[in-house]
Amino acid sequence: MKFLAISGSARRASTNTAMLYAFQSVAGATHQVSVYDRLGELPVFSPDLEQEPPPEVVAFANAIADADGLILASPEYIRSIPGGLKNAIDWLVSRNEVIGKPIVLAHASHRGDDMLHQLRTVLATLSDRFNEKLFLRLHLMKLSPDEIGEQLSQPQRQDEMRRFLDAFASYCRTP
Template identity: 75%
Template sequence: MKFLAISGSARRASTNTALLRALQAMAGSAHTVLVYDRIAELPVFSPDLELDPPPAVSVLAKAIADADGLIVASPEYIRSIPGGLKNAIDWLVSREEVVGKPIVLAHASHRGDDMLCQLRSVLATLSERFNEELFLRIPLMKLSPEEIAKQVSGRRHQEDMRAFLGAFARYCGSA
């Protein structure tokens, strides 16, 4: 299975991006995980540009079209979805690439439930194949890159990530 893992953070040292990179690293030959960490490169959504979207939007849309499923990981900003991720979703809402695409969430914090609730609602509207039951949460907030690497390389987290990817692959193949 080929998964596109979208980081909702514009931060270079994002813990959510680090979680997605850990998924990418442990996927091995069983799955391909491509991490999209360029939310900050997307221009502000404008319906006037939907018919001829900017190149950055076309790159994201193609990556989504090429994927069997999407994994979204995002921080919470002021108890809400970060503006960059919401902007990316706005660019996708009228496009065909995301229709019927399996989508799941991963989260790199012990908190953020208000944002996750909002994001679940938005993603369930975006695709009828959003699966809120499949969810990976590994608390990494405020850890250094070295501490994150140590955390995600632990046996328990490796097993959790492997199980998550396996369950998502089965879900993607069940259509």
């Protein structure tokens, strides 16, 4: 199963991005996880550009089209969805790549419930295959990427992430 893991953070040392890269290490031969951590490179959405979208948008849409499912992980900024992630979602609204695409959330903090509520509303509107019940929350806030790597290399955490990926794969296979 091919998953595209989209980080909602533009920060280089992002906790959510580090968590998504950890998914790659547990995916094994069963799943392929590609991390998209370039939301900051997408231009600001404009309906005027939809007919001939910029190359960064086309590359992002192609990555989504190539995936069997999407895993989104995002920080909360001022109790809301970060602008870069909302901008990326706006680029997808009138495109076909995300229609019917299975989507789940993972979250790297014990906080962020306001943002998660908003993101769930947006994703449920964007795709009828958004599964809000399949959710993985890991408490990694304020850890460095190296500390996150240590935490997520523990067998218990690896099993937890592997079970999440397996459950998502099962969901992706069901119509």
